[in-house]
Amino acid sequence: MRVLVVDDHSLFRDGIVSLLGATGFTVVGQAGDGKTAVDEALRLRPELVLLDIHMPEMTGLEALKQIKAQLPGTRVVMLTVSEDEQTLVEAIKSGADGYLLKHLSGTEFIEMLDGLKRGEAAITRKSASYLMKQLSKPDPQQEKLVQPLSERELEILQLLAEGLSNKAISEKVSLSENTVKYHLKNILHKLNVQNRTEAVMYALRNDLVPKK
Numbered sequence: 001m002r003v004l005v006v007d008d009h010s011l012f013r014d015g016i017v018s019l020l021g022a023t024g025f026t027v028v029g030q031a032g033d034g035k036t037a038v039d040e041a042l043r044l045r046p047e048l049v050l051l052d053i054h055m056p057e058m059t060g061l062e063a064l065k066q067i068k069a070q071l072p073g074t075r076v077v078m079l080t081v082s083e084d085e086q087t088l089v090e091a092i093k094s095g096a097d098g099y100l101l102k103h104l105s106g107t108e109f110i111e112m113l114d115g116l117k118r119g120e121a122a123i124t125r126k127s128a129s130y131l132m133k134q135l136s137k138p139d140p141q142q143e144k145l146v147q148p149l150s151e152r153e154l155e156i157l158q159l160l161a162e163g164l165s166n167k168a169i170s171e172k173v174s175l176s177e178n179t180v181k182y183h184l185k186n187i188l189h190k191l192n193v194q195n196r197t198e199a200v201m202y203a204l205r206n207d208l209v210p211k212k
Helices: 010-022 034-044 060-070 085-093 106-117 125-135 151-161 166-173 177-191 196-205
Strands: 002-006 026-031 048-052 075-080 098-101
Touching (some): 010 026, 010 106, 034 060, 048 060, 060 085, 085 098, 085 125, 085 196, 098 106, 151 166, 151 177, 151 196, 166 177, 177 196
Parallel strands (some): 002 026, 002 048, 048 075, 075 098
16 A cells, blocks of 8 residues: 655654555655645555644645545545544544554554555544544434435445445445445445545434444
8 A cells, every 4th residue: 555654743754654664555755744745645646645633834634635625535544642532523524534543552553554455444442432422413404315325325334334344345245345345435425425434424323324
């Protein structure tokens, strides 16, 4: 996986680059501020951007929005020292594919990034639990579907809400992974959301899948 690493602390950035290089990732670029992050993302078109939240020139959240707007297929994982829950919610709503604290061990960090390759969100259980509580609250202005979901799409959305990866879903419904990805793309479009986590939160808020 081709990675762009963005952090304004060069020592931390160098450590991440070394860790990634030693575990099979290819670092294609680095940046130390949000504006450069956007410019480098557009120039290099990486598969993954590791993006610090608090940076000069432009915040990580603003850089996230710009990268996702112009490169929707690029995965972006936010890196932070803060456990601020509102920032977590804003990052996911803005399209982040993960949210990782910098105090994770190297092993935990790489396991989370490896999960992205399997179609999983790079997020700890604690953060996921908070998101579930916050984003599954009833919305006073219930969203409207762009288009109704098919029975197959609802089935896949249910499995997504259960935390299954693309591979596990494909085995469960006897479809190829590519077909599952195609259905997921349609689901995201119909729900008007940007990623898997938002899709699950939308489904829970609007009773498309049963709450556990």
